[in-house]
Every structure is written in C-alpha cells, then in structure tokens.
Amino acid sequence: MAPYENAAARSAALRGSLGAASVALMFAIAPSAWADDPAPIKIGVIAEAQAVAGSSIPQAAQIAADEINAKGGVDGRKIEIVSYDNHSSSAESVRAFQRAVNEDHVNAVIGSYISEVVLALEPWASRLKTVFITPGAASDVITQNIAKDYEHNKYTFHGYLTSGALAGLVCDAAKDMLVDGLKMKTAVIMSEDAAWTGPLDAGYEACLPKIGLKVLDHIRFSPDTTDFTPIFNKIEASKPDVIITGVSHVGTQPTVQWKSQQVPIPMFGIASQATNSTFWKDTNGATDSVIYQGVSGPGVAVTPKTLPFVDAFSKKYGNMPSYAGYTAYDDVYIIADAIKRAGSADSGKLVDAMEKTDYVGTIGRVQFLPKGDPHVHGLKTGEGLITGLMLQWQNGKQVNMWPATLANGKLEFPSFVKIASGK
C-alpha cells in the first residue's frame, strides 16, 4: 500500500480502519451471526477420470459435497470440490498435487486408486503438510511408510483395504463359504507376479491353512501373460478343491481361458476386473460362477447409506459407481466430519481428528488403525467394521454370497466345474 500523501486520504484511511476494526470486533463477538460468506472448505480430488474405476471418484465426491452443502455445509462453510485429471500418470499427479496445495489452497486431497500414483503422492503430502486420503489403492507400502516415519508421513490416510487386509477378508469368507459350506480341504494360490500381490500372497499363505484349506501350490505368473494354458494345467495337476486368486492387471484373458479349457476347479478371491459391471460382456459370459471380493454389489445394502448413495449416483450420472466411488463419497464425509470435530481445517488438527474417525459409510464402519500399529492410518477390518463382500457372477448379474446376512443368492456352478464336497 502506497504511503498516504494527503490529509483527505489519511482521514479516509482512519475512517476505513475504524470501520474495519468495528467489523472485526463484531466478528470476534458473534462469528456465526456475521459469517454469511465464510471461506469454503476446498477438497482437491486427483483421479484417473478416463479410467472406469477412476471416473467415479470425482463424481462421487461431488455428490457428497452437494449433500453436505444442502444441509448447510460444515459450520456454515460450504465444501468445494476441486478436481484434477491425472491421466493415470504419477508425474501428472505430483504436479496436480503441488498445484492443488500451492495455488488452489485446498485443505485436503482425495487421490487415485492406483498404488503407483498414491505412493508418488505420499511424500508430497508430507512435504506440503496436507491431509491426503486414497479411496482405492491397495499397496501395503502406503501404511508401512507411515509407520516407518510417523511424524513426517502422518498426513496420509489409506481409505481402502490393504493387500494384507484383503487376504484376511478372503480367508474369512472362504472359511464360511468353502470350508464350512462346501467342505473343501485344499487350495492352490494363483496370482500375478506384481508388487501388490506380495503381501496378498503372504497373507493367503498364512491364513488359508488356519481356516482348514491346505495350500498345495502357489503360482505367480508374469502380469503380461497372455497364454494361461500352462498355468491352469499345472493347477489341475495338483487337484485342489479351489483356486484362490490374486489378479488385477489381467482378468478377461485368464477367465475366458479358464472357461474355454473347462478347468474343473472354481475360482475364488481377488479379481479386480470382475468388479466391473461390463465384465460379463468383456468375457462373453465366461465369468459365470467366478467368485470375487468386492466392497459393494448391486442391490446390497451394506449399510443404510449404501443404496441411497447408489441411487443418487446413478440418477445423476446414468451408471453405477465403481468401488472407488463408494469410498471417495465416504472420504468427503470423513474429512468434513473431522473438520467439524477439530473446529478447524488446519492440517495438524485435522490429522488428529481424522485419527479419531468413527463413521458409518457406504462400505461399512470406518475407523483408522492407530499410531503404533504396523498399518497405521489403514482401515480397521472385521465384523462390525468393514468386512467386504464376496460376489458371484450368475447369468449376467453380480450376486452377493457373503456375509450371509447380506446374501441375495446361492452359489451356482456350471457343469464342467466339479465341486469336491468331501462328505
């Protein structure tokens, strides 16, 4: 501001500052009464807007923001979603994150379902001291990094299930469905040789024997495998009762070849592509009877909030949300709730408030693992919290099988699959 050069300007300035002081005083006395247009809460959303799974993230976040704003916002502050398309690139995500914090001044960032991207952003959340939560990536390294250096990395939260946790949930379901239900005794683990399946397979190897399934073999195949014949032949040679899967990069090809080879063993476990509603068409129906883990399913009311969200989403966008949409929707609510409890959007206070989250979202009850846990800031899993679902493709539809309380169908298998119900 240029120094005042004449008396008129000075008296105007005096009057101005008096006015400002009185307004400030009023603000101090009755903040809510006078705060008719307070600064909005900005949440940056960095996602792969072109990918099937990623496009739901900003869309779902917007729905959550609209709902919260319709109810008056957070203490009168509206939520504004600032969206960035990262084209599935880590480099672009890093740039977007820097822009979001430095120029657009967001209070928190919701980002990506790809582990590679999340791991690239994690250190930037620490450097720029901004709360960052991922609605979809599965790598255990995300939370391991937080455990390794809590003070620096505490700003990151893992809003989805880690590979290790996923293995545990698959085992829980396998116990009920396969061991107790179908009296199965043996299994072969089949997973793609990638970084995310490291902890997944370790989890499988540990928990499957505990529930009563003996692991006969463990096959890891190159993620750019196109010919699965040798793999299925190898599996069949061991004669297991079930194939426990860990696939994400591939899906259509092994499934189609499984059917065309008429492998007599059912598939059960993690198969990311099977969660897509277009998977039946992509495989020309070969996915019939494949059982896969998911956090949502058509018509399944995991919590009272699930189906209303799905309705709102499909009404607004004309298609069903991907799994990351559910968690992104919850993440906006979680951030808003934390800001409300902290009374401020300051990052340090926000971190503390988020650690105390106890929120019923669309996929279950969300609580974060506390400091000291090897997976600090990851989701707590288990009955009453988040269990996930096990769904089976039947006649073009995804039908939920587990937990029993949320099941809307019974297991069915095509004729070439031999279920060894050892009675």
Add this chain to the structure above:
Amino acid sequence: MLFWQILIDGFAISSLYALGATGFTLIFGVTGVLNLSHGAIMVAAAVAAWAASGNFGAGAYVGAVFGVVVALLLALATYYLIVRRLQLSRAVREEEKEIFILTATLLWGIMIQEAIAYLFTNNAKTVLPIVDGVVTILGVRTPANEIFTAFVCWATIGALWLFVNRTLAGKAVLAASMNPRGVTLLGIELSTVYVGVWAIYGALAGVAGVLLGMFLGVSSYSAGPLTASAFSIVVLGGLGSVSGSLIAAYVVGYLETLTAYLISPAYRAIPALLLLVAVMYVRPRGLLGRR
C-alpha cells in the same frame, strides 16, 4: 502327460506367432518396410470382431470376417497414406526414408491404439469363438478353439505358399522382393504389386488378430508387445525370410511354453528375449536372413 501338454499348447501358440510374423516379414521382404503398426492392426482386427460379434450381436462368423476386413482396410491405409507418401517424398533423403517410415508407422500404430482405447476402453476383450468346447487328445483336455486356431493358421500359410509359388501374381510378388527394377522391365506395374502385397498383409494380420482375440484375448495395450514379438521373431529368423520366420516362431513359442511349464510362468518372456540378444550379438542376420 506334461510332455503332450507342452507339445500341444506350444504348437497352438507358435502357429499364431508364425502367422503374425509371416505377414510382417512378407511386407519387409517385398517392400523393405518394417511396419511398426503391425500389432495395432492385429488388435484392431480383434476388437472389430469382438464389437461386431459380441457387442452388436452379429454372431461369431460375421464378426470374424468383419475383423479381417478392418485389418485389410487399415493395411491399405497404412500403405497409401504413409508408406507411399514417404517413399515418393522428395523432402526426405533416400538413406533417411527407412527411418522416417519406421517413425511414421510407429506413430500410426499409436494413433490406432489410442483410437481403440478411446472408443472401446482399454479393458481386455475376447472375441466370440467360432468353435467351442473341448476335445481330449492323448489324454490332454484341449479347447477345440486351440486346434481350430492352429488349423486356420496353417491353412492360411499354406494358401500363401500356393499363391506365391503357383500363381503368376504370386510369382510377381516374389520377383519384386528380389529385384524391383527387374519386375518393371517385365511390364508389371510395381505399385500394383505393392498394393497387392499390402492387401495380403492386411488379410494375414487380420486373421492372426481375430484368432488371437478368440484364443487368448486382446486389449489396446497388446499392440506394442505384439509388434515387438513379431519383430523379434522375424529378426531371429532372418529379416525377409518367410521360412526363417516360421522356424523362429516355433522356437520362440516353444521356448516360452517350456519356460512357463517347467520354470515358472513369471519368467515366460525372458528366455526368448535373451535368445534375441544373443542372436543380435553373434549372428545379427538371423537364422536364414538374406539382407
């Protein structure tokens, strides 16, 4: 039992590689062009077949034919729009033309790949198979589709052989690969020969692509690896030699299958890559290479 499994499975994969590589080497042998959009054309054929048969419900046969036609058109487009344009260009020096054509076909391949991803997403797709069910050969339960694949591959290669060796047009093609100028002296229009060869190439790539789509499935991401694979096989066998490519295709196919069965499916691609590196260092012109 394992032996028969390896034999049969390896045979189907190798036949598919052979068909893809044959088209690639044919184009190089006759026109001197290394078409880096090869993989993209194959994927386009497969996705077109998938779209027609599965998505729009035209049935497996119609879908397959449609896929081949799409590849044919793309191959001709590649020739007219890109290769011919550069070959006749005066702005590019002779010794640089090869490199420019390589770069241009690479870009063209990327365009096709991205167009596929944009229109149909990059999710993997499988083409509705013409033949269904399984048969048991020597105790090995094999999908009938696999046998169909190997059969069609060899039928196509056989037809190509007949064409080149028994028909006048085919002999003109062979002559053009050896001595283009000589061919023109005989009164045969060289450009007609080229168009013919590209059309044949399109058909070969189309059949290979559709079969691949039925047998294993493709996605827009497959384009690059398919080109690299065809390229490797052709170099192994010797650029320009069709029989060399056939042999090399089986070597690579069986090498991969053996690795997948006996060592680990995780390392499937590695021995073939190592073999290629070895060939590059020791005998760069490949098994039966001429140029």
Add this chain to the structure above:
Amino acid sequence: MLRRALVSPPVLISLIVVLLAATLPLYVSGYVLGLLTIAYYFGVFSMAWDLLFGFANEVNFGPSFLIGLGAYTAGILDNLYQPPIALCIAAGVLASMIGGLVLALPALRVRGPYFGLTTLVAVLMLQNFVVVAASLTGGEIGLTIPDVISIDDKVNYWIALGFMAVSGAILYGLTRSPVGLILQASGQDPVQAGALGFNVTKHKLAAFLVSAFFSGLAGALMAFYLGTASVGTFIDVTVGVQVIIGAVLGGRRTILGAVLGAVFLVALGETLRPLGDLATFIVSAVALIVVLFFPAGLLGMVKGAREAT
C-alpha cells in the same frame, strides 16, 4: 569455425529465449512452471537423442533405456542408503553410460533396422527387470525417492532451465566442432569417412557415450525433482516415443530444435488435456503429419525458409 558458430543467429536467438524463460517465474503460475520443468528435461532427452540420430545416424528406439537406467539407479541408491544426492546422480549417470556402451556394441556391427530393434529390446528387458525385481525397484507400483532437490517450484524450474541451457550449449557446440563434423560424416557415409582416415567406430562410440551421459543425467535430475520413479514415467515405450517425436518435430540434426519440439509437445498435450484419451491420439496425429509433410521439422522449416531467401 567454433567461434563463428557461437555468434551465429541460432545461438543468439537461443540465448535471448533462455534469458526470457528465466524471467517466467516472476509472473507465471507454479503449475505452468512445473509443466515447463518437465518439458525442459524432455528437451535434454530429445537433444541427446538428436545427437545420436541426426549426426551419428543411429535410430535409438529406446531412449528410455538410458533415461530409465539413470533415473532408477539414482533413485534406488537414494532409497537404500540415502547418500548425498550428488552421489546418487553420479551413479545414475555412470549406469546410463554403461548402458550406452552395451547398446553401442551391437550397433557398431549392424545397420539400420537391426540396431533399432536392439534398442527396443533393451527397453523391454529393463521394463521386465524392474517388474520382476520388485523388491528392489518397487515394481509396477514405482519407487519412492526420499530426497528431492527442492520443493520450491521456482528453484526447480531454474535448475531445469539452467541444466537444459548448459546441455544444449555443450551438445550444440559439439556438433559444430570438428568432432561433430566427423560424426556427421561417419553417420552419412561411413565408408567414405573411413577412407578419409577417420576412426568411425571411435566417433560413434563417443556419440553413444555422450548421448547416454546427458540422458542419464537428465533422468536422474528429473527423478529427484518428482520424488518418484516408475516404469510409466521413465521406461515405458511411450516415454521413448515422446522423446523421438520431440526431436523429429523440432527438426532433426539441429539439436536446438529438439527443445522446441519437446516444449511444443508438452504445450500441445496441456491444451488438449480436456479431451482425455483423445489427446494422445491427436498429438500422435500432429506428429505424423509433421513427419509426412514437414519432415524437416519446425526448426528445419525456419532454417529452410531463411536459406531460401
């Protein structure tokens, strides 16, 4: 000749452009600075590629092999032991130069398409290795690099700009020097060059090492800028294609044109961002049109126009 080259119009214009570019942080947003930082590193990648292609006449279809070696070696070293950043970068450059040597050996024995294939295979093998040795390299998920050179976008921008300017000066000077002319001769007609008594092999090998040096250095620097290394950012064939297109677009055999091409590509990609997947299609189409109809590239067109008048 070198002195005359130094005050020639292209150099003077480049100097002015660099000075102007250095003032950008004063009035341009951090986002654009970040974009340009990456563009400048790609400019160095493309310049290094042009040295090999435009002069030594070797088409390297896998520049990302050298770039990836530089970036990953530096990153892995930092991840494991956290030595000083300069040491990591030096290690990256060394690795890249060894890689350049490995590529050079078959290149000097085979011609044209065979060499192109070797370079492509090198990229595939590196990619395979990174995915298979996931515990060391982070696999397909990527490598977290604990240290970055700076978190200030202005500082990062100036580092990139300075590095690009210096690299450009060295590379350009090299091509205008007697060594560069011999290289050009070796590339265009090795038989004649050899007949004139020049050691073609030695010069081509030198070209490889220089190209590898700059590629690896730029790769390592970029890794320490991003704080992350992944297959998609450094090794994938699409990265290599972007490098090649940048050089060809800008004008082969001009070195300086490569920077033009790289920045143009980045700018084009940015403006087409709203179109999503279609953007790559359009960028490739534009590049294809340039290759087909304006093979001399952007700078080549300017040079041609000047020479014609």
